[in-house]
Amino acid sequence: MSKAFTREDTSDADEEELAPAALPTGTRNYMTPAGYARLRAELMQLIDEERPRVVEVVHWAASNGDRSENGDYLYGKKRLREIDRRIRFLTKRLEVAEVTDPSVHHGRDQVFFGATVRYADPQGQERCVTILGIDEADSSQGQVSWISPIARALLKAREGDVVRLQTPAGPQEIEVLDVSYPAPG
Template sequence: MNKAFTKESDGDEDDDAPAASPIPVGSKNYITTGGYARLRAELLQLIDEERPRVVEVVHWAALNGDRSENGDYLYGKKRLREIDRRIRFLTKRLEIAEVVDPGVHAGSDQVFFGATVTYVDDLGDERTITILGIDEVDTSQQQVSWISPVARALLKAREGDEVSLQTPAGPRQLEVLAVRYPLPSA
């Protein structure tokens, strides 16, 4: 195809779009009640507070004349695109979200979505992780997505079970030491 008919990016459309974690085909977008509430609060904050504030700044900047060298106008328009992109992303993800209360498994020793699992690997390293939805994971808090390899290996295992985890360095054995759940939502 001739290069004249290919679209070139102007550098600010989708280059900095957040990469959405893919949901496996045929799977649901599981999310905890707390995760759903956080995403919904972020969406409402963007719609009700941040977007109107930025629109006001852009409107003010547009009234000042020359838009080509107006930093407030240029930055504001870019920020509006970012906000609108995030609003679309959050709206789509919340529409397809399957809210799960992990508290229904409180007292169980089997690993399901929402569990906090303590395990030890075959090298003696002990770790504690919480298995959450794709859109609510914070790896700095030892949270992993339910589609991650370690979560898939641990799901449905019970305390005392050993499971195999395939890693690039070869298979590893994990022993489940403890399984905890939050209290059920009211």
């Protein structure tokens, strides 16, 4: 039989694409209260609003007859699978999340989860990163995951410490200039 008439199963590829980022063995999924609230709000929006709306469209499209050529039905079923996959992902991540409030470290000069750290690289260029959870870090906002190489190098350091950062170009020494945390609220 020609390959043109065989069906490739893409469900495994879809699952891998949305698979949770791997956590180091024996560690927890740390998350700030704000990050937890954002993920929970997304989950509730999917469950309470988006999924019922798509189910309604699929039900209406199915009642129109021939489903094989019905775009609303086919797209709706595909969208339902995407929503269900995201719901499963969010549910698993929230179940294993350990919410940690970084404001408890307010006023300290040691780097812990949730710290905003200003550091200087060997060329003297200053950079600033905030260490957050895997599911909430956004590199475009200067946020890094607590398991990233830069965060691992900075964790437990104090202002004024020089730490070793392993980069693809080789090890670099960076100096911690400032450590801050959000104020308790």
